[in-house]
Amino acid sequence: MLRVVNRVLLGLAGLVLLCVGGAVLAAGAGWPVPSWWPWDGPDDVLLSKAARDRWRDEGWWWPVVIAVLAVVVLLALWWLIAQFRRARLAEVLVDSGDGEGALLRGRALEGVLESEAESLEGVARAHVMLTGRRSAPEARVNLLLEPFASPGDALTRLTEEAVGHARDSAGLGVLPAEVRLRAAKHGAQRVS
Structure with missing residues (x-):
């Protein structure tokens, strides 16, 4: 079971990284990208100064960011520990x-x-x-x-x-x- 979960997670992570990386490379090279894509040219930035400043004054922003990052870290630790645990036959x-x-x-x-x-x-x-x-x-x-x-x-x-x-x-x-x-x-x- 763990072997199947590992393969599915690695496959999904690889597919997401490949798609996002390819789209960022295409936008950076000046190739045409879809209209909904947030970056459209080689001089575009990931977050503009206005976008970075917009969330700074919101009271909910930092707790949500910290909570999401904590959940991601806990899930990564759980997955790492699961790699070393051997399935004992019940x-x-x-x-x-x-x-x-x-x-x-x-x-x-x-x-x-x-x-x-x-x-x-x-x-x-x-x-x-x-x-x-x-x-x-x-x-x-x-x-x-x-x-x-x-x-x-x-x-x-x-x-x-x-x-x-x-x-x-x-x-x-x-x-x-x-x-x-x-x-x-x-x-x-x-x-x-």
Whole structure:
């Protein structure tokens, strides 16, 4: 959804900027422009001195300008924050065999995956987030490994045990998982 909104907003912004820029370029070059266009020649200015002075004495002018600019800044900040937020899957569609299906809370499946991943040998901590569509979920797993753990063994056991059990219990054909491994920091060991 966010991807579609981004494309639509960027497309509209680009179209507006292209049209306004082209019209200003045409007026600046002295080419004919429509009669309703506010600038009609290369020596014309954006706001004349009379237009700038006309609004200065109005009591409502500056509060409206500040409010509009504040709304634009808030919308831009909201959009920026939305870029970094990942859409967490709220529910997973489980095939119940009756043609209807059942809904499983995404947080519940994440919790089970986390607890099973943390029970694996060599895993200190795990964090799981489900993304994708409810009929085709994807897992993003962050594992913090103990200093003695083998990353290959931990990854193999995670995919075969934790992710495999979640896939089978939810009745999914596949459950793609993106796994990020980090090693836990530990102090130096003394040799005697």
